[in-house]
Amino acid sequence: MEIQFIGAAQEVTGSKHLLKVNGKKILLDCGMFQGRRKESAQKNDEFPFDPAEIDAVVLSHAHIDHSGLLPLLVKKGFNGPIFSTHATRDLCQFMLADSAYIQERDAEYINKKNMKKGEPMVEPLYNVDDAMQALNQFYGVGYDRAFVVEDGVVACFYDAGHILGSAVVHLIIHDKETDEQVRLAFTGDLGRKNIPLLRDPVVLPESDYLISECTYGDRLHESIQDADEQLIKIVNDTYKKGGKLIIPAFSVGRTQEIVYRLNIALNHGLIPDFPIYVDSPLSGNITEVFSAHPECFDRDTYKEFIDNRLNPFGFGRLKYISRVEDSKALNNHQGPCIIISASGMCEFGRVVHHLKNNIEDEKNTVLIVGYQAAYTLGRRLQEGQEIVRIFGVQYRVRASVFVINAFSAHADRSDLIDYIGRVKGVKKVFLVHGEKDQGLKFKDVLLESGYPDVVVPASGDVFPLNGDKLSEKFKRE
Ligand SMILES: [Zn+2]
Structure with a gap:
């Protein structure tokens, strides 16, 4: 029995780990790489295994860096089941279709350019049909329900408290060749305590091996209460100035969270x-x-909304805008308003237009609430650059720019230490889903806390998984 680390190994995206046991291959997550365009396109295009030989996928949650290559896996021959929670499956319905749409548009754009230069046409990474076929292979499973992945492999999802439907995964694996039993746990992305809407992360059962994320393994977030007060102050100040408050936010998670906080306020x-x-x-x-998934909500949400038959995502003068014309009409909106729009890093999507139209007016405010990767417009605004380029044109940043980091949906260093500390029996920790530096720093923290064996695997690294002989275990018990 062995585990191979393929993606999110010494980096944050492309989550993908391959478990091999009893002649079967089980993939934990099948995420897309994101980052510098050329490099990620290459990494996304080539699986270092034959997709047709994969027997099953166990998916931790719907974020594209964990689910985004499922349609490609299917396109290249994977025909097995994809296990996820019900909410993850339903989120993937929209997210994989949206991702496919982006791939198709990207290919169209490149082909237009290639045609002019007389260069060969490219194919999209995958299309909407591939995304729908992937959806057809999903098996939804509720939290805390054990299920059989393959002969000898039983899994169970527990709430990760990261986004709707997110799970930490616990696997009990019986290697029939060696008669060993191994308990392997995988955090996917781990949330934080007290995130609105969602329950707190559930502690994993006893595990021999733990694959843990470490996105913020080297950082501490501000307190959520301070962040709420900051948000309320920013909203009130913008209102008094008669300006627009623009909040770039990812469509999944952050948008609903901000709407929910505004609703409560x-x-x-x-x-x-x-x-x-x-x-x-x-x-x-x-x-x-x-x-549609109140089973994922925490008690406070129930008390405040569900018990009173109120909609946590619909209130006051809140409007969801889908038509492009209605989006454009916001340019002529008179008086103060709040605009929450994707993409979260201001690289594409409608928020870029809103920034272009509003950034030079000092009445307006931009509020950054999510992680901003290097080289993105969001990062430039976060850094306080006075002049930014949008669609190739220079704009002077006269609007106020604020940053609130505490709304992150990822555990910080102290959350991670606390969580890992509560999982019993761990003899080896694999740190994934963090830049190499963050991983190594967090590894030192764990070694100091007394964990004897902590690894930050590189892509391609393979490790054997060993456990107790089942026959001897029974004898002891
Ligand atoms: Zn995530």
Whole structure:
């Protein structure tokens, strides 16, 4: 029995780990690489294994860096089951289709250029049909329900508290050749305690091996309460100035979280009732998926909304905008308003247009609430650059720019230490889903805390998994 690390190994995207046991190959996550365009295109295009030989996929959650290559896996011959929670499956319905649409548009754009230069045409990485075929292979499973992945491999999802439907995965594996039993756990992306809407991460059962994310393994977030107060102040200040508050946010998770926080603030009379627009077709669909999965909500959400038959994502003067014309009409909106729009890093999508149209007016405010990767417009605004290029034109940043990091959906260093510390029996930890530096720093922290064996695997690294002989275990028990 062995595990091979393929993606999110010394980097943050492309989550993919391959478990081999009893002649079967089981893939944990099948995420897309994101980052510098050329490099990620190459990494996405080539699987270092034959997709037709994969027997099953176990998917931790719907974010594209964990699910985004499922349609390509299917296109290249994978015909087995994809296990996920019900909410993850429903989110993937929109996210994989949207991803396919982006791939098709990208290919179209490249082909237009290639045609002019007389160069050969390219194919999209995958199309909407591939995404739909992948959806057809999903098996939805509820939290805390054990299920058989393959003969000898039983898995169970527990709430990861990261986004709707997100799971930490626990596998009990019986290697029939050696008669050994191994308990392998995989955090996927781990959330934080007290994130609104979602439950706190559930502690994994006893595990021999733990594959843990470490995105923020070297950092501590600000307190959520301070962040809420900051958000309320920014909303009120923008309202008084009569400006627009533009919040770039990813369609899944952050958008619903901000809407939910604004809803609570309005209910409690902390912000004025003025127009709020969620401008992204995907956000509207994703919000419907959230509404359809109250089984994933925490007690507070129930008390505040579900028990009172209120919609946590619909209130006051909030509008979801899907048509392009309605999005463009926001340019002529008079008076103060809030616009929440994707993409979260301001690289593409409608938010780029809103920034272009509003960034030079000092009445307006831009609020950054998510991780901004290097070389993105979001990162430039976050860094306080005075002049930015948007669609090739230079704009002077006169709007106020604020950053709130505490709304991150990822555990920080102390959350991770606390979580890992509560999993019993761990004899080896693999740190994935973090830049190499973060991984190595967090490895030192774990070694100091007394974990004897911590590894930050590189892509391609293979490790044997050993456990107790089942026959001897029974004898002992
Ligand atoms: Zn995630």
